[in-house]
Amino acid sequence: MIAILILVFFGLLLLFAGIFQMNKILMPLSAIALIAALVCCFQSGDGAAFEAYKNMFLFTTYARAFSALLIFTTLLIVILGPYFLNEDMHYKGDKYALLLFSLSGAITMVAAQNLLMLFLGIEILSIPLYILAASQKDDLHSNEAGMKYFLMGSFATGILLFGMALIYGATGTTEINVIWATILTNGFNQHLMLLGVFLILIALLFKVGAVPFHFWVPDVYDGTPTLFTLFMSTVVKTAAFSVLFKLFAFSFNGMSHDWKLIVALVSAATMLLANITAIYQVSFKRMMAYSSISHVGYLMMALLFIKVMPAQSAILLYLTAYSIASVSAFAIFILVQKQSNSSNFDAFEGLGKRNPMLAVAMTIAMFSLAGIPLTAGFFGKYYIFSVAFTQYKPLVIIAILNSAISIYYYFKVVVNMWFRENEKHYEVVEMNPLYTAVITLTSIAIIVLGILPNLIIEMFW
Amino acid sequence: MAIILLFLPLLFALIHFLFKGDFAKKTALISSLIVLGCNIVLLTQFDSNHSFNFIEHSPWIHDLGISFDLGIDGLSMLMLLLTNVLVPIIIYSSFGDERKNSSVFYALILLMQFGLNGVFMALDGILFYMFWEITLIPIWLICAFWGAEDRIQITMKFFIYTFFGSLFMLLALIFTYSQTPDHSFALQSLYNANLSGTGLYFVYGSLFLGFAIKMPVFPFHTWQPDTYTTSPTQGTMLLSGIMLKMGIYGVMRWMLPLAPEASPSLAKWLMILSIIGIVYASIIALQKNDIKRIFAYSSIAHVGMIAAGLFSLNIDGWQGATFQMIAHGVNIVGLFFIVHIIEKRIQTRDLTHMGGIAKVAPRFAIFFMIITLGSMAVPLTDGFVGEFLLLKGIYNAHMWAGIIAGTSIILCAVYMLRVYQLSMFGETNSLTSTFTDINMQETIVLAIIAILVLVLGIFPNIIFELVNNSVQSIFQMTL
Numbered sequence: 001m002i003a004i005l006i007l008v009f010f011g012l013l014l015l016f017a018g019i020f021q022m023n024k025i026l027m028p029l030s031a032i033a034l035i036a037a038l039v040c041c042f043q044s045g046d047g048a049a050f051e052a053y054k055n056m057f058l059f060t061t062y063a064r065a066f067s068a069l070l071i072f073t074t075l076l077i078v079i080l081g082p083y084f085l086n087e088d089m090h091y092k093g094d095k096y097a098l099l100l101f102s103l104s105g106a107i108t109m110v111a112a113q114n115l116l117m118l119f120l121g122i123e124i125l126s127i128p129l130y131i132l133a134a135s136q137k138d139d140l141h142s143n144e145a146g147m148k149y150f151l152m153g154s155f156a157t158g159i160l161l162f163g164m165a166l167i168y169g170a171t172g173t174t175e176i177n178v179i180w181a182t183i184l185t186n187g188f189n190q191h192l193m194l195l196g197v198f199l200i201l202i203a204l205l206f207k208v209g210a211v212p213f214h215f216w217v218p219d220v221y222d223g224t225p226t227l228f229t230l231f232m233s234t235v236v237k238t239a240a241f242s243v244l245f246k247l248f249a250f251s252f253n254g255m256s257h258d259w260k261l262i263v264a265l266v267s268a269a270t271m272l273l274a275n276i277t278a279i280y281q282v283s284f285k286r287m288m289a290y291s292s293i294s295h296v297g298y299l300m301m302a303l304l305f306i307k308v309m310p311a312q313s314a315i316l317l318y319l320t321a322y323s324i325a326s327v328s329a330f331a332i333f334i335l336v337q338k339q340s341n342s343s344n345f346d347a348f349e350g351l352g353k354r355n356p357m358l359a360v361a362m363t364i365a366m367f368s369l370a371g372i373p374l375t376a377g378f379f380g381k382y383y384i385f386s387v388a389f390t391q392y393k394p395l396v397i398i399a400i401l402n403s404a405i406s407i408y409y410y411f412k413v414v415v416n417m418w419f420r421e422n423e424k425h426y427e428v429v430e431m432n433p434l435y436t437a438v439i440t441l442t443s444i445a446i447i448v449l450g451i452l453p454n455l456i457i458e459m460f461w
Numbered sequence: 462m463a464i465i466l467l468f469l470p471l472l473f474a475l476i477h478f479l480f481k482g483d484f485a486k487k488t489a490l491i492s493s494l495i496v497l498g499c500n501i502v503l504l505t506q507f508d509s510n511h512s513f514n515f516i517e518h519s520p521w522i523h524d525l526g527i528s529f530d531l532g533i534d535g536l537s538m539l540m541l542l543l544t545n546v547l548v549p550i551i552i553y554s555s556f557g558d559e560r561k562n563s564s565v566f567y568a569l570i571l572l573m574q575f576g577l578n579g580v581f582m583a584l585d586g587i588l589f590y591m592f593w594e595i596t597l598i599p600i601w602l603i604c605a606f607w608g609a610e611d612r613i614q615i616t617m618k619f620f621i622y623t624f625f626g627s628l629f630m631l632l633a634l635i636f637t638y639s640q641t642p643d644h645s646f647a648l649q650s651l652y653n654a655n656l657s658g659t660g661l662y663f664v665y666g667s668l669f670l671g672f673a674i675k676m677p678v679f680p681f682h683t684w685q686p687d688t689y690t691t692s693p694t695q696g697t698m699l700l701s702g703i704m705l706k707m708g709i710y711g712v713m714r715w716m717l718p719l720a721p722e723a724s725p726s727l728a729k730w731l732m733i734l735s736i737i738g739i740v741y742a743s744i745i746a747l748q749k750n751d752i753k754r755i756f757a758y759s760s761i762a763h764v765g766m767i768a769a770g771l772f773s774l775n776i777d778g779w780q781g782a783t784f785q786m787i788a789h790g791v792n793i794v795g796l797f798f799i800v801h802i803i804e805k806r807i808q809t810r811d812l813t814h815m816g817g818i819a820k821v822a823p824r825f826a827i828f829f830m831i832i833t834l835g836s837m838a839v840p841l842t843d844g845f846v847g848e849f850l851l852l853k854g855i856y857n858a859h860m861w862a863g864i865i866a867g868t869s870i871i872l873c874a875v876y877m878l879r880v881y882q883l884s885m886f887g888e889t890n891s892l893t894s895t896f897t898d899i900n901m902q903e904t905i906v907l908a909i910i911a912i913l914v915l916v917l918g919i920f921p922n923i924i925f926e927l928v929n930n931s932v933q934s935i936f937q938m939t940l
Contacts, residue, residue, distance in 0.1 A: 313524075382631075400625070400629065400632065403624075404628065454525075
């Protein structure tokens with residue numbers, strides 16, 4: 001709770017700092033806010049759930065773990081900010097403020113114990129993002145991305161709200177716990193409830209970008225300024241998925257036989273479509289967009305669990321691994337993109353010779369996204385597979401096929417860096433100390449979590 | 462003790478990654494010799510009456526039942542010896558070449574050695590899988606970095622193909638784990654798992670897929686000839702000499718004892734598949750002119766024989782397979798080194814451009830002959846003992862299977878002698894007349910291999926004494 005207050009307060013401060021052109025302190029100020037919020041996540045309560053505003057919020061261990069992940073990822077993203085935002089000098093304060101506001105929305109979502117709060121959280125998360133997506137005003141693609149994201153997002157929000165209204169109609173409550181209890185007692189209107197659950201499912205699938213609601217993802221990711229693409233593909237995805245898991249693993253679990261098959265089909269379709277499309281991309285950014293869709297496909301397998309506890313650990317670990325590797329990959333991509341002015345794969349040609357350490361870090365990130373052992377991504381996949389395997393064997397086999405396919409496009413980057421000559425004569429990529437720090441940190445984290453994955457789980461449970 | 466042997470190559474690999482220098486060759490050779498020394502020290506303390514020596518056990522990821530379990534029995538010891546003897550030979554065989562970034566090259570070879578040692582020592586399912594995959598990355602990098610033309614496409618196929626197979630292996634392990642009474646990935650717990658019905662066949666089939674792609678057994682071999690041909694010589698040696706033995710070792714240690722109940726109905730089909738592979742690969746080998754490709758196909762044929770011996774499910778076949786693993790490792794490394802020598806001198810591997818090399822390079826011709834004879838399974842060479850036992854095993858399982866598999870010995874002699882005749886005998890041409898005989902370094906490599914070929918052929922008991930107990934006890938579990 002305090003974390004949200006801190007973030008909003010510092011967000012306002014940043015707006016003022018922006019007005020007075022105090023560009024130097026923007027990043028440190030937001031970093032302080034994030035670190036303070038991170039500390040709050042670890043301090044509030046000792047294992048016991050913390051309740052606020054008449055059961056509107058419930059800071060369980062689950063909420064705290066995901067909040068910590070969200071804040072940590074945002075912290076890394078903010079550190080990447082100053083160098084990235086160098087060119088468009090205007091309104092820099094706004095961007096940091098919007099990131100923090102959006103994050104506060106994400107934490108609200110994760111901690112919400114009431115459907116209304118959840119809805120507010122999603123809105124607080126999304127509205128700053130619409131602005132951030134369109135923040136490169138002179139770039140048509142960015143405008144297009146903002147517009148698309150806004151239209152699609154509001155549409156999904158409408159569906160979500162409709163679903164919530166139906167559930168309220170069926171059960172007479174918006175509290176997540178009470179809904180869970182009501183479903184178990186069967187004292188509700190079946191049809192209304194079912195429709196409501198499916199509308200919520202559709203809306204959330206929109207938000208996480210699962211097939212068949214994924215069409216906006218590549219365009220939006222491609223057009224949005226790269227740093228905010230990173231925010232979308234990590235923080236937003238993590239928040240949306242943790243909500244998806246919370247609702248479907250807890251509240252709607254009583255009627256799981258109604259939705260499990262659909263989730264399984266969506267998961268399979270998401271993996272297959274995203275992975276196959278990703279193969280044909282020439283733009284690294286679009287490839288990462290499809291890759292993020294495919295990761296949603298893997299994650300959705302965790303909704304088909306038998307026991308809640310391992311499934312929770314599985315998605316926490318998976319999202320951590322995914323977020324860290326994405327931060328690393330995008331940080332390197334930003335550096336490379338600035339040098340070569342190209343967002344295609346060929347921008348990486350000969351990077352192994354130009355900047356060997358950068359290429360090593362990128363290789364580690366790609367290995368992790370592909371799920372090669374000794375990286376965090378492997379254990380992420382391992383947990384998910386073992387959670388889903390006992391029940392849905394064919395689905396896991398599809399997932400394995402997709403893992404093998406995904407090797408192809410992740411390794412395309414590796415191949416370009418190490419085995420292709422630098423035919424376009426790109427110069428050595430200019431390094432930035434903050435980027436070096438983030439990339440080093442994430443690379444080490446990937447390897448450490450690849451050897452000791454339970455560190456992250458023991459930290460919270 | 463086992464830990465030292467395991468992590469020593471990793472340490473050396475890291476050192477080679479970090480430091481660049483002109484003496485990377487020499488330091489790499491010294492490193493691998495130190496590892497070999499360490500292995501020999503272990504051998505002297507090894508007691509083949511115990512099932513597992515040098516057991517290490519420490520918890521790793523407790524919630525998931527994964528622990529860091531190492532142990533060495535006779536079979537593991539044999540595989541470790543094969544690895545750690547061949548790696549110095551492979552490193553030394555590269556002394557005559559100059560290549561870019563040589564310290565990285567040797568670092569990758571040592572990293573590969575780390576993974577291989579781990580595979581042969583691991584007694585925990587996930588640990589085994591991790592090491593299994595660790596070996597894949599350095600070999601992929603070696604092939605894709607220093608390979609010939611089209612290497613990127615070919616190595617990508619190789620990587621995806623084998624990765625796909627090993628993911629199935631992982632699934633099988635996860636499934637078996639879910640059926641263990643004590644929820645543990647330890648080898649013994651996995652053996653005790655209650656597998657039944659479709660689960661049993663799933664485990665059997667998935668493990669087979671993982672191991673068969675690695676070996677490779679027909680029809681999963683399509684990555685192999687291209688990969689062997691495009692890889693740099695040392696990469697091909699690592700792949701064929703040691704890495705494919707991971708698949709055979711996997712069948713012996715992990716597949717057949719894990720789901721023995723599936724064997725009676727499935728093993729014979731797998732044996733038939735292997736035998737088809739033998740004949741198929743031998744016939745293709747007869748028609749090729751690229752010697753590296755011929756040896757690649759001969760490798761498929763020999764491995765098919767080993768696999769058939771394992772799936773014949775009798776002790777003769779198993780002993781033959783164990784012996785033949787070593788013999789094939791030694792022979793194939795020698796053969797690929799011979800290809801390397803020829804290619805380096807005349808810049809082609811095409812048989813039709815060769816001839817008369819024996820006249821100008823008699824020493825080379827002698828060593829080539831010894832290794833060819835070993836590969837053809839002539840008595841008193843290492844190939845004979847293994848193939849004889851393998852054929853006996855296959856024949857015991859089914860008469861016709863034995864007879865068809867037996868033709869491979871004839872076919873093998875035909876294509877090996879064809880290679881020898883077309884390259885060594887006949888008139889010299891403009892290419893081969895300037896062929897210089899092998900130098901000191903090449904002589905040493907070939908001499909070591911030739912000595913191994915003869916010693917193993919004349920005194921096969923040194924291997925059987927080491928492995929007999931463990932092979933017997935593993936074999937008992939597969940029944």
